[in-house]
Amino acid sequence: MNILVCISQVPDTTTKVAVGADGTSINPAGVKFILNPYDEFAIEEGLRLREKHGGSVTAVSVGPDSVKEVLRTALAMGVDTAIHIKDDLRADSFTVASSIAELAKETSPELVIFGRQSIDFDSFALPSMVAELLGWADIPMVSALTVEGSNITAESDIEGGKNSVSCALPCVISAQKGLNDPRYPKLPDIMKAKSKPIAERAASSAQPRVATTSMTLPVSKRLNKVLGDSDADVQELVRLLHEEAKVI
């Protein structure tokens, strides 16, 4: 089966965020960028499905030239092909979704795999947006999956439980932690990936539908009342929760 895996590049989770000169985005100076952690599960699942059912895995990322780095990681993990869709730093999910959907319409994969969310904007938007643009079903938050013939069955996480779902291919899924243990690329594969070709493609002409008007850093309004551990302190904490915060 032919699989398309969508991956994004995000700031490392420990990045200190500073607002950039434009007042609407972060200052990228000194920020270390990584492959979105959930997308590792997406790539791994694509590779495992290929190992089981044959076919090929293509990784795609939409963004500026720097996203080639995450495409190289995907190549080192073992994807067959990497495609860079050239676009500015992501403005909104819709334009990215349109670029991915246009690619999928041309290449007709049987399965498009996403991570469940990107940890920069946490939009949780692309998988079902792309599914809608393609007219396909989508299974979000997949923590287990089997493909049999032209059918897919999966476990999809919901609040307080799981849905067992099935649908026909082609479809879109998004990978949740627990789906698999992503492999670490080995050094020789990392070296080989450096010289592999990355195809380039123009972004969709779709226009953004969302604009950012400002970015600010949150101001902590926490009370920071820190007590000791005597019996009196414990009683005081209970009193504060009961009488001051009125939450118990």
Place this chain on the structure above:
Amino acid sequence: MSILVVLESQADGLKRTSCEAITAAVDVAGGAAVTGIIFNGSQQHLAMAGAYGLTTVLNVSGDEWSAHPSARMAAAISEAATKVGATLVLFGANSTGKNIAPRVAVRLSAGFLPDCVALHGSASAIEATRPVYAGKALVNVKSTTSTTVATLRPNLFTAKNVGGSAAASEAFAPSQTSSLPSLQVTNVTRNEGQLDVSEADIIVSGGRGLKGPEHFNLVENLAKSLGAAVGASRAVVDAGWRPHREQVGQTGKTVSPTVYVACGISGAVQHLAGMSSSKIIVAINKDKDAPIFSVADYGIVGDVFEVLPRLTTAISAVTGKN
């Protein structure tokens, strides 16, 4: 110009996220009409929708909707939005809302504003605040198109019961949906007897400071005294002490309960990413310099093994739960 609020039902009424969305809609409506839409709504749902301020709810009936076919629901909601002339469609940002709302945004050619923590402006010119980079920054965002679809982060909008009488139910039959992709939900498994962190009003979480899975009864007992759900840091989930569904943080669940109690958790940025929008944060840690104290409202510097049993007894005395 009007607002459509997507209502989600559960056995005993509307989900709280739906009530929050109704209040949020009423608050920004100005003169605009606010209409609800529900799938297989009962009298109880209509009574609750009315109590929180809706006068009319579009009711879509049929067995086929009970399986949450997201593409079909999205089509029905979009059609309803067009029918009522909605410039704003609101969902709660839970698993259903997060899944369906982006589809509705595509269908309506609307701007999509996910996981909002505040709404400003009016029904026709809405601007929203949302956290990005795991809560390390906030952005104000707005649509560049005439329609907006937004999801609201649970527990950040207060649901206000305004004592209204039951909403009028208006039957709404979406036009043919046969060409839409279908998805069968063959089984729903509930984690029986456990309150889920993403739906709990109070959460007590434990971290590596508990030293081993055998000591989590201390966390569970405190949770019982508060009627709370149990959460966990990634360190203890990765160690296999607790199931993944309890993990709070960037790669776990994002929660915003009324009270979050962190026991033996250092407060790594990835953990804070999942809980820093909680209303009241309480930390218990033996290290006074642990980063968790910088985001805490109340803290105790002490050993969880010493403090948790005493705190549990003292809280039980107030709540009557143990």
